[in-house]
Every structure is written in C-alpha cells, then in structure tokens.
Amino acid sequence: MRLATWNVNSLKVRLPHVIDWLAANRPDALCLQETKTADAGFPFAELEAAGYRAAHNGQKTYNGVAILYRGEATDITRDIPGFTDDQKRVVALTLDGTRLVSVYVPNGQEVGSDKYAYKLAWLAALDGWLRAELTRFARLAVLGDFNIAPEDRDVHDPAAWRERILCSTPEREALRALLAPGLTDAFRLFEQPERSFSWWDYRAMCFRRNQGLRIDHILLSPALAAACRSCTIDKAPRRLERPSDHAPVIAELL
C-alpha cells in the first residue's frame, strides 16, 4: 500500500501537478491540504478521470483538506468530533481496513499570538480524538501538514528558528504528545539524507539553497509502522513551474 500527503497550496492552481503526480506514482491514497476551495468547486470529475475518488472537507479561500483514493472507502469523517471549529482542517476515511486521516494543523503565525493558542488547543483536540481512533483501528495512518518541525535536524538553520513558530518547545511537545499513545514518524524509521525538508519558502531562493523545514509528516500506528518499507520526500514537483511550496511525502507499506 502506498500512502502520500501533499500540501498543494490551492488545488485549482496545482491540479495539473496533482494529476501528473498521481499518474507517475499511483498511490492508493493521497492526502491533500490547503485545497482552498468549497466542495462545489472541487475537481471531482478531473480526478475521477485520473482514476481517483475523493473525500473533501472544503472551505473557500483558506484551508480545505481531501483524501484522493482508489477503491471503496467507508466511515468518512469530517472535522474533529466534538471540537467546534469553523476551519476545515480534517477529513478521515477507512480504506481496505486502514484508517486514514488527512490533517492541516494551524500555522500559529507567531509564538504567543491568538493563532498560536488556537494551534495548541487544536492539537490537544486532535490528540484526544486520535487516541480514540487508535483504540478503534489497529491500522491507523495520520498524514498531513503538521506545521511543526519535530527536531533541530528538521530545520535548515536551527539557531535562526529557535523558539520561533513551527519550532517552539510547546509545539514540539504537542507533537510528541500525539505520538505518545503509539504513533511513529514514518520518515525516521529509516536512514535519511541530512537536511531533508518538505517545505521551502517561496522567497529568497530558499528551495535552490535547500533552506527548508520538515513539517509534513506521516504518522503510523504500530501495525503500520511494522509494515512500512520506506518513507521519502519527493522534491521533483517543487522544481516545476508554479510549484506548491510543499513537497509530497510518500510511505510504502506491505
């Protein structure tokens, strides 16, 4: 089973890249973040023609998450149950007995801001829900843009980013809390190149200089971690014309 996640920063703009990437990589499921469209504007027909169904939790202008998948899905869930939130950041479904969750964690803007408080409250709500999902599903994968670089090795310049947004200690502790009940960062199951990142700022030629952060993750339950054979970041789409600022992350499972 091949699972992937990609923050596309507008599905409308990036649809040609997504269609091409699906054809080249043929994942069983691709989780998307920042589709930035209401459900009415979602390109269901174009994706169907590419061989994929879609579950979307859409929102105009901002946010919006989806799961593109092959086969039959059941138990589609939108938003974090019991958490009041007008931002569309979660969609989940069950595919072939595997529970898949696509998440777009709030950015937080600045440490100490209202948006930062929202980010931490949101992560606490996600934590509570994922603990419950782990009791329901042995095979659980949580994929998405977490907007947190877990460790200094996930940051191109740790000194410059120290205690800044995406790298602050409370954010890293919140991510560790998500992992605590039994989720594993699939990327770190394997030897990886140094300076591996999944996002690069559009400005200042950051991609060309590989000045990025690793903030897009695939978290696996114990059964899936045991079945995982590789986890990689595909930088190829970041080199295209008009790219997303994020690259896809892919996990191969038995």
Added chain:
DNA sequence: ATGGCTTGAGTGTCAAGA
C-alpha cells in the same frame, strides 16, 4: 533590514501562509 513570493478575493490592496 520582520523584507523577500504566492494565493484568493476582487479590481485596491490586503490577509494569510510558514
């Protein structure tokens, strides 16, 4: 140097991203 790009909204230029 708190900038630099890119998006959506909407037709000025701002909010938001990370």
